[in-house]
Amino acid sequence: MPSSAAPSAERHVHGQPARTGVLLCNLGTPEAPTAPAVRRYLAQFLSDPRVVEIPAALWKPILHGVILRVRPAKSAAKYASIWTPEGSPLKVWTERQAKLLRGYLGERGHAVEVVPAMRYGEPSIGAQLDALRSRGVTRVLVLPLYPQYSGTTTASVYDAVHAWAGAQRWVPELRLVNHYHDEPLYIDALARRIEAHWSAHGRPERLLMSFHGVPERTLHLGDPYHCECHKTARLLAARLGLSDAQYVVTFQSRFGKAKWLEPYTEPTLRELARQGVKRVDAVCPGFAGDCLETLEEIAIEGKEAFLTSGGREFHYIPCLNDTHEGMLALTAVAERHLAGWPTREAADAEELSRQRERARRLGAAA
Incomplete structure (x- = not known):
């Protein structure tokens, strides 16, 4: 039988206000522009049945016997041609977008945690959901950075989120953004x-x-x-x-x-x-x-x-990256899907006050 005691990161702390988080998800990137790093990345990416819809018994011998022997070196050279002093461009932009999104939402009065996550590679979706949980987050908006929905991308993010949720005793409230192609x-x-x-x-x-x-x-x-x-x-x-x-x-x-x-x-x-x-x-x-x-x-x-x-x-012509207009668009998408959750600082303070009052009354009754 499973243990009735949840890990400390999952225990409910009475009196702690419920917080909201945004998980900003992108595809992923190798840790370095080297063949070994690219091989690890491709092994995870190309093993996803959402990405390659070929029966595993047929696909795995091809993947491990041919593709992962030949392709990593070629791909590493391509990554090296666009690598920056800060690292992979994809990771750099995703991290900046997460930081800015928290600021843009904060300017609108929303007190939310925003963290970047990668479907393949690091930081992983599971690790970042753990990080949000450790900060007291009990409501999570999952926002994939894919404007157009595809089963090969957006749905794969959902798979990873649900796989993490399946291992939790206390699953946070979840909302999933499907697309924003016509925002x-x-x-x-x-x-x-x-x-x-x-x-x-x-x-x-x-x-x-x-x-x-x-x-x-x-x-x-x-x-x-x-x-x-x-x-x-x-x-x-x-x-x-x-x-x-x-x-x-x-x-x-x-x-x-x-x-x-x-x-x-x-x-x-x-x-x-x-x-x-x-x-x-x-x-x-x-x-x-x-x-x-x-x-x-x-x-x-x-x-x-x-x-x-x-x-x-x-x-x-470069992508939107961290441009003001691009961040306004992401903020609009996030704000619309956060609607109804008590994300504003005043609302969080009121909720904490109510919880404290309930705890006081329960203590007095005991």
């Missing part, structure tokens, strides 16, 4: 980011909106990701005043031999150059912060593909 402030933030670039560098002949790819079969199985990417693109194009001929939607990061969502980003860039398009600007609206897929795959490889195919000018 008005998110669309406006993207538009302002692009407009600022155009103000400084002029406008391109085409704006390429590149989203992370997923296998096409996920669309036919009911995953809304493809539709949500196109809705984001339509809203952004409308906000920028672009005609259908002035922008193109593509999907990047194809892996394996299966058919993925089309059109693919690199072949599209090459075709645009062959058609005589001289300048392309690229933006990645599906990423909240710059990372390997944007800085290396688009800003470096995508640029090379376009220029070597006859294009003359290629501009990569």
Whole structure:
């Protein structure tokens, strides 16, 4: 039988006000741009059945016998090309966003804890939920930094949260953000980011909106990701005043031999150059912060593909990262999903006063 005594981190402390936390989740990153670190990361990432929907008996021999022997060194070289003195760009931006989100919510009167977490790698979702619990948090808003929902990303975050919850005696109240692909402030933030670039560098002949790819079969199985990417693109194009001929939607990061969502980003860039398009600007609206897929795959490889195919000018427009407009969008999403929870400092103080009064009355009655 399980023990009736919960770990000290889970024990209820009478008189302690219930606090609220936000778990800001991103995909993850290796700890270093080295083959061993990338191997550990890929082993966890590519073992997730949400990511690779191939029966384990068939997939594991391929993963451990081929992929993890060959790919880590190649990927490590790519990570090294975009690594910063502070570490992985993805981790740097996610940590900054978590710190800023707490501040932005605080300016609106919300007393909440905000911590960053990675689905793969460190800091893990379980470890960060433990950290929130140790701070007295009993309500957690899980906010994945994926604007568009996909079973391969958002649902995998939920899996990790529920796996952690399954091992707890006292499970905190949980809310899960599904997506924010059409959040008005998110669309406006993207538009302002692009407009600022155009103000400084002029406008391109085409704006390429590149989203992370997923296998096409996920669309036919009911995953809304493809539709949500196109809705984001339509809203952004409308906000920028672009005609259908002035922008193109593509999907990047194809892996394996299966058919993925089309059109693919690199072949599209090459075709645009062959058609005589001289300048392309690229933006990645599906990423909240710059990372390997944007800085290396688009800003470096995508640029090379376009220029070597006859294009003359290629501009990569950075992600929202820690921009004021981007943080306003995340704050709006978080605030909407926190609605109804006593997150304001005054409310927390009142709750503590009520708990103390109840404890006093119970003590007197005894």
